[in-house]
Amino acid sequence: MRTDTPLLIILGPTASGKTHLATRVAQIVGGEVISADSRQVYRQMDIGTGKDMDEYVVNGESIPYHLINIRDAGEQYNVNDFQHDFADAYQKVVTRNRVPLVCGGTGFYLYALLKGHANDTVPVNRELRIELERLSVDQLLAKFHHSESRYHALADISTRKRLIRALEISTFLDNNPNIEVDFGSETNGYLAAIFGLAPPVEIRRGRISTRLATRLKQGLIEEVQGLLAQGISPDALIYYGLEYKYVTLFLTGSLTYEAMHTKLETEIHRFAKRQMTFFRKMEKDGLKINWIPDEWREEEKIAFIIRHYREFKTDQAGSM
Structure with missing residues (x-):
């Protein structure tokens, strides 16, 4: 399998603006976005997973995307499924001589790509x-x-x-201290230039709160109601966590609206913090993440990513 074209990865916690930036970079470099989000794989789970599909049209051009809407709601999906699906998507992208641009916040999936997973x-x-x-x-x-x-x-x-x-x-x-399990090998992972978005905590918290209020107005509760009406069990939706868990608990009478809103907002804040903790672990394990200052203008962020990705790609080609 061809894996010589480096990945361009844009990662960050929830509400950091990953998709918006990734699609704009993809439009300039001739890229296709491969999602690394454990819940955006599901159809009909749009508002709660923050698919933001309107972001995939930039200056009138549709940006190709992969690993979004590939499974039915109610199914389970794990890191091994992701690795298999990612390999297929990657091959399609590089065969077309396009840039494989990975965007997502599921750190475990990203780690599996870069270090292997066993x-x-x-x-x-x-x-x-x-x-x-x-x-x-x-x-x-x-x-x-x-x-x-x-x-x-x-x-x-x-x-x-x-x-x-x-x-x-x-x-x-x-x-089983005598059993060897290889949880990561440099030779098994994809080459990648990694860029991170990490807004200051207070800015991130404000964005999360505002976004949750917006999603509730956009029909988050109705989205979950629709999934339940299709016969997807409450337990299956609770399994997906966060928005689907707490809205389901509200709809089944376990929480009041106010308690649902409060608990959900708190848990999303905690989730973003855990995401950042995992990204820091990735760095400690030798994966270099180029963190982009939140205060930079969008044009500066895009230029920085493109310049460093091209330099990385050139360096890798020279070392082969």
Whole structure:
């Protein structure tokens, strides 16, 4: 499989403006956007996942995109599915001599692309999962941070589901110290120039709050109602977390509107913080992220990304 064309990655926490910037860069460099978002793969989950499809038309030109709307709502999708689908999308993009521009905030997916991913070799421990499902998120976090396994520094704990899987992997490694599991290899990953958006915390919080209010006005509750009306179970929607979890709890009578709004806003803020924590872990693991100052004008950000990507691509070509 051809993997010699470097990825241009734009990452950042929720509400950092990734899609807007990525599509504008793609329009200039002749790129196609490959989404690295674990929920935008689902059809009919548009408002809650922030697909912002209008951003994919720049100056009258439609920007091609991949890995958005590829699964039905109600299905499950994991990092192994993503890696397989990404490989197919990447081949289509580079075969057309286009730039593969990856945009997303699911750090675990990005890490899998860049370092390889082998946690699928760790077996499921159903008894442990049943035990962990009884614990609150705070209890799970405390248990995870008490672990000292070598997987600790790599784990994505941005959602309850991933936190439980991280504990499952950590427990397996603790109980099987002689088993070698390769959680990342420089030779297995794609080459990439990585750019990060990280607005100051107060600006990020303000954007999150404003965006949530907008999404509620745009029909977030009606979107979830529609999914439930199609026969998708409340548990299946709660599985997706954040907007789908808390709006479902409101619609099924477990939360008042006010409690739903408050809890959801709080959890999105926490989620953004966890995203940034994971990106920092990526840096500690040797992945260079070129952080772009939030105060720069859009033109400056675009010029910086294009210049550094082209330099990176030239350097890589010269080293082959």
